[in-house]
Amino acid sequence: MVDVHNHLLPNVDDGSRSMEETIEIVNKAEDNEIHQIVATPHYIDESYKVDGSSVIRKVAKLNKELQKRDIAVKILAGHEIYITEKLIRKIKTEDILSINNTRYILLEMPMGFIPNNLDKILYDLKLLGYKPIIAHPERNEDVIGKPNIIHKWVTQGIIFQLNAGSLFGIYGLNVQKTARQLAKHYLIQLIASDCHGKTRVSQKWFFKAKSELKKICGSYGKQLYQNAEHVINDKDIIYKKPIKIKSHSFYNIFKTKD
Numbered sequence: 562m563v564d565v566h567n568h569l570l571p572n573v574d575d576g577s578r579s580m581e582e583t584i585e586i587v588n589k590a591e592d593n594e595i596h597q598i599v600a601t602p603h604y605i606d607e608s609y610k611v612d613g614s615s616v617i618r619k620v621a622k623l624n625k626e627l628q629k630r631d632i633a634v635k636i637l638a639g640h641e642i643y644i645t646e647k648l649i650r651k652i653k654t655e656d657i658l659s660i661n662n663t664r665y666i667l668l669e670m671p672m673g674f675i676p677n678n679l680d681k682i683l684y685d686l687k688l689l690g691y692k693p694i695i696a697h698p699e700r701n702e703d704v705i706g707k708p709n710i711i712h713k714w715v716t717q718g719i720i721f722q723l724n725a726g727s728l729f730g731i732y733g734l735n736v737q738k739t740a741r742q743l744a745k746h747y748l749i750q751l752i753a754s755d756c757h758g759k760t761r762v763s764q765k766w767f768f769k770a771k772s773e774l775k776k777i778c779g780s781y782g783k784q785l786y787q788n789a790e791h792v793i794n795d796k797d798i799i800y801k802k803p804i805k806i807k808s809h810s811f812y813n814i815f816k817t818k819d
Contacts, residue, residue, distance in 0.1 A: 563597045563789035564590065564767060565660060566641065566667060566696060566722060566753035570619050573602045574609040576757045580626065585759050587627060587634050593768040597635050597793060599660055601667055605643040613640065613656040637661040637793060641696060643669050644676055649685045663795035664692045667722070675703045675710065683719055694720040694792070697755060698748075699727045699740040708742050708806050715748055715803045722751040723785070726766035728773050744777045744785075747801040751792065752785040 568576025569586050577583045590598060600620055603609035620638045627634060639660040642648065651657060652666075659666045666686065670676065686693050698704045698711055698721045711721060726732065727740035743749045752774070754767035774782025781801050788798040 562593075562595045562767075562786055563599075563793055564595055564754050564756070564764070565599045565639075565694075565751060565789045565792055566601050566724075567598050567756045567764070568600075568602060568641075568758070569598060569636075569756060570600045570602055570616070570623065573611045573616075573619065576602070578758065580623075582759055583623065584626070584630065584632075586756060586764055587632055587636075589759075590764060591632055591634050595634065595764075595767075597637060599637045599639045599793065601639045601641040601660070603643065603669075604640045604657055606645070611640075613638070613658040616640065616658060639667060641667050641669050644671070644679070644682060646676075646678060648682055649689075652686070652689065652691075659691065660694075661793045661795075663792065664690060665694055665720075665792045665795070666691045667694050667696055669696050670698070670701050672700055673702050675701060683714070683717075687718075692718070692720065694722050694751065696722050696753075697724040697727065699723060699736050699743055700732055704743075705735050705739045708739055708746075708748070711743075711748055712803055712805055715750075715800070718800075720751060720798060721749045722753050723749040724755045724762075724766075725752055725770035726755070726762055728770055728777075729766055731762070731766065741777055742806055744774060744782070746804040746806050747778065747781060748803050748806075749785065750798055750800060751788050752782075753789070 571577045571580045571583045602611050640658045730737040754764040756764040791798045
């Protein structure tokens with residue numbers, strides 16, 4: 562398996578706090594048949610902003626450490642880039658990484674809303690040759706309130722990545738219900754851990770989600786893992802035609818609070 566969204570680089574953002582913690586994360590990953598992990602530190606103005614060249618150096622250092630310890634997991638470089646109105650200028654002028662130097666670029670929306678200019682940003686990224694991946698849509702308040710809002714973007718080729726832990730309620734009941742609806746209706750195309758350390762957002766959910774997804778969306782759950790292989794190798798991912806969610810099927814989302 563491949564984990565395309567992980568904050569395991571030590572002391573760069575709100576993820577791993579030490580090399581020892583990082584090694585523990587990678588050891589656990591190897592035990593669970595993960596052979597490649599993309600390190601995706603946050604790229605956010607005024608908080609976490611690690612330049613791509615620094616990320617590449619830190620990834621190289623980590624890979625050397627893993628080799629010394631005979632750990633057969635390879636770390637790849639990337640960023641999780643927070644969406645702002647200046648995103649396109651930043652992509653053009655700042656040292657920002659796509660996933661493993663591919664066309665795929667990992668984006669993070671604000672949790673409280675979908676940006677008004679998201680259509681233009683996604684269009685401009687496509688013009689630049691990128692294939693946008695939007696992380697954890699199930700945690701966005703607008704998506705929780707109206708899950709079908711992402712249907713149009715899926716049909717346009719935008720990729721949505723589910724956090725494995727969302728299926729198990731670690732971010733709250735509303736997020737869990739939304740995650741399961743998105744998976745059931747083929748509105749997501751990737752799954753990842755979004756690991757933030759060995760305890761805060763543990764990678765263990767990524768291992769457990771395989772069997773859970775089989776219950777929710779059958780064989781498509783396996784494709785969500787396989788698509789990660791396509792991403793790191795710069796190949797086109799496999800889509801399943803999304804189904805719009807009927808309003809009565811997510812009515813309780815409005816009634817239930819975390």
